[in-house]
Amino acid sequence: MSLFFFFFFLLLSLFSFTIEAQQQTYLLHYCPNTTIFSPNSTYKTNLDRLLISLTSNATAGSFFHNTTTGKHNSDIVYGLFLCRGDVSTKGCQDCVSTATKDVIQRCPVEKTAVIWYDNCLIHYSNQSIFSTPAMTLPLKKFATSEANVSGFQTLYSLLQCTPDLTTSDCNTCLRGAIADLPNCCDGKQGGRVLTPSCSIRYELYPFYNQTAVSVSAPPPPLTPPPAITPGKSKNTLLIIIAVIASIAVSVHLLFLCCCLLKRRVSTLKTLRRLNAKDDISAIETLQYDFSTLEVATNNFSYSNKLGEGGFCEVYKKRNSRLNRKKRKQLGQIKERSK
Incomplete structure (x- = not known):
């Protein structure tokens, strides 16, 4: 009887994962009305071009892309998309395609907007939002971890930064997100913090694609230790003593x-x-x-x-x-x- 329930819950989890892969889950959006544009303006034309460019680059297999459209400072649009590190190419394409259409409906006249889905985010603004220039093949600043919190529970966690961030900026962003966890998720078994540049999430169930995570390359360390030569290490030891x-x-x-x-x-x-x-x-x-x-x-x-x-x-x-x-x-x- 117990074997029957094991296969039943296994099939149920596989079915739920398939349904989740087919539909894109909206999470949050942010578009302040401090700066707006008119529907027939040059900025609106450049924004449409930027969203088309983001969608086409997601179709080409990229999981991150940043670009600009426009020539004059008052009409330039800066934008990027980021897909979660464990999402397949098809899942990234579907998410970016859905998000670019949805953000226009939720933020029709705002010049700055961010929309988060479970598998991706879209961010654009009339001010530069890039930490470093665009890169052809950026490294994934993405990591997952599992920890046994009790004899019967495992904590699953995920964190990610946009690849245009430097290692120091990514570290600072993640530390700020972690510090914000008590404000949103204190006492809860699961939670997440979303920002335009980084995000973190933890749950008591596997919410990410563990197979994709296991074969992906590990991310660079957030704070790499400095190299120490043998002579310096000996002098350091004497100083400490x-x-x-x-x-x-x-x-x-x-x-x-x-x-x-x-x-x-x-x-x-x-x-x-x-x-x-x-x-x-x-x-x-x-x-x-x-x-x-x-x-x-x-x-x-x-x-x-x-x-x-x-x-x-x-x-x-x-x-x-x-x-x-x-x-x-x-x-x-x-x-x-x-």
Whole structure:
């Protein structure tokens, strides 16, 4: 029974792929109305010529072509088409033919327009949209990848740039598209970002022609690593070792300084705490009871009275009655306070 379902879903997927190859899937279009042309203008004539040129080059087997039509600056039209890297020649022809007819219907008077289909895009403008001059046989800046995200799911991804972009510009465009993914596809199992110069897409099912991808040549790396000669590599290694060693020594010295500083602070706190305790003990030992004061002042005799203030009277105490130990402690406190 399970074998039956396997062949059933296999046939269903093949049927769906055949239907998708026959019909072109529209995705999006963009045509700002900031600049427009009249239906009978020279720009309209040049635009029609450009779209015919794009269609004929797609029929000739190209997957990318950029060109211009017109002589005067006000009437020149710049245009290009790009087919997805895994699409067959026939699929590219059908897509470009459909897109060139559809873009006129969706953007009838706008001078700048971009239309995206699942298998191709058409882009034209009254301003130059080319990064580099037209090339006869451009390399495909196209790549796919598969990643096992769990034991039962595989993530399929695709990215592509227009071949007129330099490697650096393609890299910048793709990084911008990737950064834009959270704005459109956060939490979704599949998504894509479309721009006039590059596009990315990911799904949990194979949406591209894996056979065509496997036989196509791999694209050039986005950021090729610089070549390093053996002599330079040896010098670089020595520099790295020296930098790491100096950093390690600096960290070690910093750690020792922190330990010494912490120990010194702890010692100062301990000394201050002991000094404060001694002062309190010394002051407490200078306290007298009433009987001692009564004897020292001769029973608070008027002859020993020095004066009086707002809170109490002040008496002179006789030295003969003063305890020698008390005098010694008082002298120590005075000496410490200097």
